[in-house]
Amino acid sequence: MNAVQPLRGPASTPATAAPQSLGRAATLALYDELALSPKPGLVTLSDRGSHEDMDAQTFMRSLLALRGYFPRIAELGAAAAPFDALERCGLEAEARMARATGGINTHRGAIFTLGLLCAAAGALGNSGHALDASGLRAELVERWGGALHLRAQKVSVLPGGRAAWRHGLRSASAEAALGFPVLFEVALPSLASALRRGLAWHVARLDTLFHVIAVLDDANLAHRGGLEGLRFAQAEARRFLADGGAAAPDGLARAEAIGRAFVSRRLSPGGAADMLAAACWMQRIGALGVHIGQAT
Numbered sequence: 001m002n003a004v005q006p007l008r009g010p011a012s013t014p015a016t017a018a019p020q021s022l023g024r025a026a027t028l029a030l031y032d033e034l035a036l037s038p039k040p041g042l043v044t045l046s047d048r049g050s051h052e053d054m055d056a057q058t059f060m061r062s063l064l065a066l067r068g069y070f071p072r073i074a075e076l077g078a079a080a081a082p083f084d085a086l087e088r089c090g091l092e093a094e095a096r097m098a099r100a101t102g103g104i105n106t107h108r109g110a111i112f113t114l115g116l117l118c119a120a121a122g123a124l125g126n127s128g129h130a131l132d133a134s135g136l137r138a139e140l141v142e143r144w145g146g147a148l149h150l151r152a153q154k155v156s157v158l159p160g161g162r163a164a165w166r167h168g169l170r171s172a173s174a175e176a177a178l179g180f181p182v183l184f185e186v187a188l189p190s191l192a193s194a195l196r197r198g199l200a201w202h203v204a205r206l207d208t209l210f211h212v213i214a215v216l217d218d219a220n221l222a223h224r225g226g227l228e229g230l231r232f233a234q235a236e237a238r239r240f241l242a243d244g245g246a247a248a249p250d251g252l253a254r255a256e257a258i259g260r261a262f263v264s265r266r267l268s269p270g271g272a273a274d275m276l277a278a279a280c281w282m283q284r285i286g287a288l289g290v291h292i293g294q295a296t
């Protein structure tokens, strides 16, 4: 047993919406995602998955460069900033990431998704409401849903956005405009259920990741493998879950085998990884509704 790995998950902090704690939880949640292994096609602390241009060091550099961004965008949310201000803050963070990684896209999706969630949490906390999942989702959609809908209709020049457009999929912006349905309706219930069943933190995260891969229109999978690659990954994830998921006795071995199949096809579910990080953030800020005792 790893002495530094929490047994059943990080103890959720009492829901405090101070921008500093929301931001710190976001950085830790990105680490929760990076440190999970095995993780099909994705970069972990010890392997590059389907990526030639990045490894754990690239991710750590990016993660450290983004430390100040999450508290900043939570503050903007608390100050009821318009979408334009969030967008500028997000673009600055993308530039910081690019400087830290030499232009490699490690966290563009997370800057967007976790950034919006931090802003929504800042706003919710400032209005005196409890930080719970349904409140966060409502706050996001009410405040910035309109702007996100307009954004989702624009043609993107970025690889994920272009792949989503080409194949008629729900892009990252469209997912956000709908209030992140896969995060709130799939990832959070999966993580909460896994933790309530007492699964170890890494098993709970792995199970959640597969639940997300099974249903998300992951633009990275579509960009790298076309519609066929996306459907292949989703079918593999559904089969994994039908066979007992991560908690089955051979769960980790099957996840590794799926990882090999992803790598041989250059598939990488980057959008699903971001949803997992967002679910870990919810647990860390106490919005998941699962209160675990002090982590070991």
Ligand SMILES: CC(C)(COP(=O)(O)OP(=O)(O)OC[C@H]1O[C@@H](n2cnc3c(N)ncnc32)[C@H](O[C@H]2O[C@H](COP(=O)(O)OP(=O)(O)OP(=O)(O)O)[C@@H](O)[C@H]2O)[C@@H]1O)[C@@H](O)C(=O)NCCC(=O)NCCS
Binding pocket: 051, 086, 087, 088, 090, 091, 104, 105, 106, 107, 108, 109, 110, 111, 112, 113, 115, 116, 156, 157, 158, 159, 160, 161, 162, 164, 170, 171, 172, 173, 175, 216, 217, 218, 219, 220, 223, 224, 268, 269, 270, 271, 272, 274
């Ligand atoms: C809105 C933006 C996020 C732009 O998005 P767009 O869709 O136009 O294009 P991409 O940036 O290419 O894709 C979006 C990224 O979001 C993640 N993602 C993918 N599918 C989904 C989904 N269905 N729902 C939610 N999120 C999704 C994903 O990010 C992760 O993967 C990236 C790594 O991928 P990788 O394949 O290694 O690298 P690439 O360089 O892309 O390609 P290759 O190397 O394969 O050639 C990594 O970023 C992960 O985090 C998608 O990449 C946004 O850019 C935007 O508008 N920004 C402006 C700031 C802003 O407005 N912010 C608002 C307030 S926060």
Ligand SMILES: Nc1ncnc2[nH]cnc12
Binding pocket: 033, 034, 041, 042, 043, 044, 049, 051, 106, 107, 268, 269, 270, 271, 273, 274
């Ligand atoms: N661990 C990871 N590996 C590759 N792409 C990612 N996008 C987000 N997290 C990732």
